[in-house]
Amino acid sequence: MxxxxxxxxxxxxxxxxxxxxxxxxxxxxxxxxxxxxxxxxxxxxxxxxxxxxxxxxxxxxxxxxxxxxxxxxxxxxxxxxxxxxxxxxxxxxxxxxxxxxxxxxxxxxxxxxxxxxxxxxxxxxxxxxxxxxxxxxxPAPETATRMLNLFTVHVRRGYPDVQDPMLNSHSKLNCITACIQAAQAGADEGLMLDPHGFVATCNSTHFFIVKDGEIWTSSGDYCLDGITRGMVIEIAREAGVVVRERNFSLTHVYGADEAFTTGTFAGVAPVGSVDGRVLGTGRGPMVEKLQRLYLARIDEDVRGQTRP
Known part of the structure; x- marks a missing residue:
């Protein structure tokens, strides 16, 4: 379910x-x-x-x-x-x-x-x-290992001169309608494309794929300036992993070795299928590695804090 x-x-x-x-x-x-x-x-x-x-x-x-x-x-x-x-x-x-x-x-x-x-x-x-x-x-205990099911929705991430998707604004109706469509399709979350048909982001998280040892994510032109997204890009590059912020299509997604989402609430969460295409049999090695690195970066951040 x-x-x-x-x-x-x-x-x-x-x-x-x-x-x-x-x-x-x-x-x-x-x-x-x-x-x-x-x-x-x-x-x-x-x-x-x-x-x-x-x-x-x-x-x-x-x-x-x-x-x-x-x-x-x-x-x-x-x-x-x-x-x-x-x-x-x-x-x-x-x-x-x-x-x-x-x-x-x-x-x-x-x-x-x-x-x-x-x-x-x-x-x-x-x-x-x-x-x-x-x-x-x-987060539910199974969040780190449960393979998410995504569904590509008809709602697009729009141009910045219409309503800039980089803004974390209270106006979220486009994301809500995307979420509704995904839920009606029996999916966990909606995968949203940009106006040109390339993969942009999910309705409430950011989306990444793994191909041949590289991590790909969208160009960032049509998605929120995500804190966790940026952090995962940083820690992956620091670990020597090639990260490409680029345009890619659903064809690339369907052929990916692994996929995952990022967000403040759940951190790094594995994706198991997109539009019925299975992307592996379980949480892959890259997702496991990034989950460890992300938790270590959170620990590092809070250790360096002083509170008022």
């Missing part, structure tokens, strides 16, 4: 978790934003998903760099210094007793509350809305 790439272990502690809304803590059931908020009304904002590892937020600098880049690109003032946002993150984790592993934080920033339902940012009447949602959220 298809489960999606974000299959997790339910945790009853999430029923009483505290959520930060604009610097104040609320019980999960009481955390609210206005119906006039830009995110609710128009999907106007940017966000990050961050994992806690050994009590530290993994790759936090990279996530905050991307958050500020995205806000600048849409001409949105986050409204608080970076140091203050980092302080809020750790204060919320402390308030929830989250000091180890198995925690995922969704950091969301919208343009703020509008005076009327309208897209023009000039009707915004408050500072940006900042919401932090921490959850006890471990």
């Amino acid at each position: 298809a489960q999606g790439t974000h299959l997790y272990v339910p945790d009853p502690r999430n029923d009483t978790v505290l959520i930060d809304v604009n610097g104040e803590h609320f019980a999960r059931a009481e955390a609210k934003v206005s119906v006039f908020d830009s995110g609710f009304m128009l999907g106007d904002g940017v966000w990050e998903g961050i994992r806690l590892h050994h009590g530290r937020l993994a790759f936090l600098d990279r996530h905050l760099d991307r958050l500020w880049r995205g806000a600048k690109a849409i001409h949105m003032d986050i409204g608080v210094p970076r140091e203050e946002l980092e302080r809020r993150l750790y204060a919320l984790l402390d308030a929830n007793g989250m000091d180890g592993d198995g925690v995922h934080v969704r950091l969301m920033v919208t343009r703020g509350v509008r005076s009327t339902p309208y897209q023009d940012p000039r009707v915004v009447v408050t500072p940006a809305t900042i919401v932090l949602i921490p959850e006890w959220k471990e």
